[in-house]
Amino acid sequence: MTVHRSTGSARLGRRRRLALSYAGMSVLAVFFLFPLVFMVVSSLKPDAQILSDTDSLRAFLPVGDISLDNYGEVFERVPVAQFMTNSVLVTSAIVILGLFVNSLAGFALSRVRWAGRGVVLAVIIATLIVPFETIAVPMVYWVSKLPTLVLEGGLLKYDFGWLNTYQVQIIPFVANAFSIFLFRQYFSTIPASLDEAARIDGAGWFTIYRRIIVPLSGPAFATVAILTFLPAWNSYLWPLMVVQKEELRPVMVGMQYFFQLNTQWGEIMAYTSMITLPVLIVFLVFQRAFISSIAASGVKG
Amino acid sequence: MTTDLALTTTAWQRSGSGASRDGEAPRKGSTMKHRSLAAMVAATAAGALVLTGCGQAGQGSVNADGKTELTMWTHSAGNPGEIAVYDQIISDYNASQDDYVVVREDFPQESYNDSVVAAAASGDLPCLIDMDGPIMPNWAWSGYLQELKLPEKLTDSLLPTAVGTYQDKIYSAGYWDAALSIFARKSVLDANRIRIPSIEEPWTREEFDAALETLKAAGYDTPIDIGAEDQGEWWSYAYSPILQSFGGDQIDRDSYLTAEGALNGPEAVEAFTWFQELFTQGYAGNAGTIGNQEFVDDQVALSYTGVWNAQAALEEVGDDLLILPPPDFGHGPKIGGGSWQWGITADCVDAEGARDYLEFSFNDDYIAAFSDSQIVIPATAGAEGLSEHFGEGDDLHAFVELSQQFALARPATPAYPVISSTFEKAAKDIMNGADVQSTLDNAVKDIDQNIESNDGYGF
Numbered sequence: 001m002t003v004h005r006s007t008g009s010a011r012l013g014r015r016r017r018l019a020l021s022y023a024g025m026s027v028l029a030v031f032f033l034f035p036l037v038f039m040v041v042s043s044l045k046p047d048a049q050i051l052s053d054t055d056s057l058r059a060f061l062p063v064g065d066i067s068l069d070n071y072g073e074v075f076e077r078v079p080v081a082q083f084m085t086n087s088v089l090v091t092s093a094i095v096i097l098g099l100f101v102n103s104l105a106g107f108a109l110s111r112v113r114w115a116g117r118g119v120v121l122a123v124i125i126a127t128l129i130v131p132f133e134t135i136a137v138p139m140v141y142w143v144s145k146l147p148t149l150v151l152e153g154g155l156l157k158y159d160f161g162w163l164n165t166y167q168v169q170i171i172p173f174v175a176n177a178f179s180i181f182l183f184r185q186y187f188s189t190i191p192a193s194l195d196e197a198a199r200i201d202g203a204g205w206f207t208i209y210r211r212i213i214v215p216l217s218g219p220a221f222a223t224v225a226i227l228t229f230l231p232a233w234n235s236y237l238w239p240l241m242v243v244q245k246e247e248l249r250p251v252m253v254g255m256q257y258f259f260q261l262n263t264q265w266g267e268i269m270a271y272t273s274m275i276t277l278p279v280l281i282v283f284l285v286f287q288r289a290f291i292s293s294i295a296a297s298g299v300k301g
Numbered sequence: 302m303t304t305d306l307a308l309t310t311t312a313w314q315r316s317g318s319g320a321s322r323d324g325e326a327p328r329k330g331s332t333m334k335h336r337s338l339a340a341m342v343a344a345t346a347a348g349a350l351v352l353t354g355c356g357q358a359g360q361g362s363v364n365a366d367g368k369t370e371l372t373m374w375t376h377s378a379g380n381p382g383e384i385a386v387y388d389q390i391i392s393d394y395n396a397s398q399d400d401y402v403v404v405r406e407d408f409p410q411e412s413y414n415d416s417v418v419a420a421a422a423s424g425d426l427p428c429l430i431d432m433d434g435p436i437m438p439n440w441a442w443s444g445y446l447q448e449l450k451l452p453e454k455l456t457d458s459l460l461p462t463a464v465g466t467y468q469d470k471i472y473s474a475g476y477w478d479a480a481l482s483i484f485a486r487k488s489v490l491d492a493n494r495i496r497i498p499s500i501e502e503p504w505t506r507e508e509f510d511a512a513l514e515t516l517k518a519a520g521y522d523t524p525i526d527i528g529a530e531d532q533g534e535w536w537s538y539a540y541s542p543i544l545q546s547f548g549g550d551q552i553d554r555d556s557y558l559t560a561e562g563a564l565n566g567p568e569a570v571e572a573f574t575w576f577q578e579l580f581t582q583g584y585a586g587n588a589g590t591i592g593n594q595e596f597v598d599d600q601v602a603l604s605y606t607g608v609w610n611a612q613a614a615l616e617e618v619g620d621d622l623l624i625l626p627p628p629d630f631g632h633g634p635k636i637g638g639g640s641w642q643w644g645i646t647a648d649c650v651d652a653e654g655a656r657d658y659l660e661f662s663f664n665d666d667y668i669a670a671f672s673d674s675q676i677v678i679p680a681t682a683g684a685e686g687l688s689e690h691f692g693e694g695d696d697l698h699a700f701v702e703l704s705q706q707f708a709l710a711r712p713a714t715p716a717y718p719v720i721s722s723t724f725e726k727a728a729k730d731i732m733n734g735a736d737v738q739s740t741l742d743n744a745v746k747d748i749d750q751n752i753e754s755n756d757g758y759g760f
Binding site: 047048051052076077078136137140141143144145161163237240241242244245246253254256257258259260262263 | 374378379380381406407408409410411412415416419420422423424425590591592593594597598609610613
């Protein structure tokens with residue numbers, strides 16, 4: 001009987017703790033969801049109602065004059081499809097190339113023993129100290145003088161200047177010190193004996209990277225993918241400086257289209273709802289791996 | 302270190318002489334490596350041949366039809382009204398002659414200046430750029446602009462504040478100007494027995510203070526919306542005229558070398574003390590929303606706002622709307638002048654074409670179209686007559702008179718961006734309760750230091 005009672009009370013205690021932790025998590029979830037709910041709900045309301053609803057809970061409820069008008073007006077003001085295409089293209093290229101280049105660099109720094117790798121790692125990490133804004137203008141000057149190939153009258157010719165291109169939005173952001181560091185840290189947790197066994201079987205460095213390290217580093221790749229995706233998707237200052245043609249602009253520059261003399265709040269909310277969607281999808285797809293990588297590498301993003 | 306080196310050497314020796322990279326057989330691996338090397342050398346050589354053989358792409362700005370391309374940048378992205386007018390002007394101009402073709406690129410206003418400065422740094426500015434009036438002296442001083450050199454007859458026909466002059470030379474000209482005024486409801490002023498001011502007889506400081514007190518007592522939580530929740534250039538544009546009406550200024554306009562006395566003299570202290578009291582006495586707040594919605598909703602009785610909000614206010618308030626001059630704080634009512642204008646960049650190789658286009662565009666029909674599309678004051682008398690709103694007897698004609706009577710351009714100095722941001726910071730500190738005299742003294746120090754470190758900006 002005593003055993004039964006104690007098992008029953010333990011179960012009750014466990015349930016209580018579970019209920020409490022769920023209640024706590026629900027409060028946190030609601031807290032974090034509020035901005036998103038406000039954004040989506042406001043995107044359905046006219047400007048005057050958004051402003052008048054802000055002093056009550058109505059701000060979070062789809063009540064009043066609800067319509068999709070703001071979405072229609074967004075498409076009239078901003079070439080959304082073009083900006084989305086540009087952002088998807090640029091961001092995908094940065095993420096894919098970044099995963100490859102940075103993981104190889106992390107691999108070289110973590111698994112291959114060579115003279116000076118400690119110094120190289122220190123120099124790479126040191127670059128994190130330099131804020132992008134301080135080097136942005138010299139970089140604009142620099143990329144404006146880089147050689148490139150162009151088609152002119154059906155002939156391939158060379159020219160100078162990367163401004164107004166996709167590559168100027170991609171190449172400078174492929175190599176990333178934080179990603180290299182994160183890969184290096186994660187790869188260091190994989191036992192070296194695996195490499196040695198592979199080498200005995202005749203594997204070269206690239207085979208070890210491709211067949212052993214990459215398959216074992218899913219969470220690190222997912223984390224770097226997310227951490228590369230976010231700033232690439234949110235990129236604003238750089239494209240603003242190096243892209244003057246509207247057809248090459250990414251989504252974030254489009255945000256500024258709504259800040260006229262009178263700010264179009266409803267349209268801003270509709271636009272942000274549209275451009276936040278890909279971010280949410282990427283996070284949801286990678287979130288499990290993201291969390292496990294952060295737990296494994298001890299790195300906080 | 303020694304161990305590291307030894308290990309490294311061993312590793313590379315293994316991978317080289319072991320000839321078993323990537324799990325391939327020794328001979329095959331070695332052959333693959335040589336093939337890869339050969340392929341790389343061949344690709345590099347081919348690339349070099351292509352580059353040296355094909356020559357550099359054309360450097361001129363002549364398009365396939367043999368017309369010279371003139372690129373112009375606007376701050377109008379996201380503003381379909383303005384873009385529609387530009388489309389009309391450009392298509393008319395391109396069809397009107399065979400020498401030039403104008404190509405437009407639109408930028409969002411909020412980040413337009415950053416784009417121009419970045420392009421200037423890399424030498425990629427187009428021939429024609431538009432710019433906010435007060436930034437023009439800075440860009441002229443920085444060497445971005447050349448003298449406009451439009452016919453005198455044309456520039457003389459424009460509102461004085463629509464022409465950008467720096468060091469006695471004209472660098473920019475615009476199709477329109479904006480003006481601030483005080484919006485009120487006639488019914489509210491009548492009900493509270495407040496005199497309706499006119500251009501000839503604006504409110505005095507005492508009358509204005511009394512009106513605010515009366516309206517507060519009548520139940521308006523904050524009787525006037527002055528837009529203090531806004532930020533950036535608005536602060537200098539909207540509140541420096543108050544300072545000037547008190548007799549102060551942002552800089553000594555005789556020398557343009559110091560703000561001493563102008564921004565921290567007794568008149569300026571009096572102006573900012575009054576400004577601070579607006580908030581401490583609860584006559585104005587800074588927690589509202591940007592725009593004119595509070596006035597439309599009758600949450601405030603008065604709104605210190607611009608011509609661009611007038612049509613929407615008219616639609617909501619109807620005949621009850623009054624467009625009033627700003628108060629006279631001792632030196633006459635003042636309104637900030639100078640808005641977006643056009644200039645030609647210093648490195649434009651086709652400046653004659655750029656001038657030809659600008660001359661074509663300063664046509665009364667286009668100016669009136671801008672004015673009606675954006676609800677701004679047309680820069681010429683001819684366009685006033687063509688406009689739906691600003692001609693004699695039209696619903697917004699009051700703004701033309703306000704602009705003509707009271708507009709004062711912001712200081713035409715390259716130091717203006719610093720003056721503006723320093724002014725904003727000081728005014729916000731004072732709004733939040735900082736000591737007026739010491740805050741203004743510090744602002745003067747910051748402005749003077751900047752001018753000094755730039756060798757007086759050429760003055």
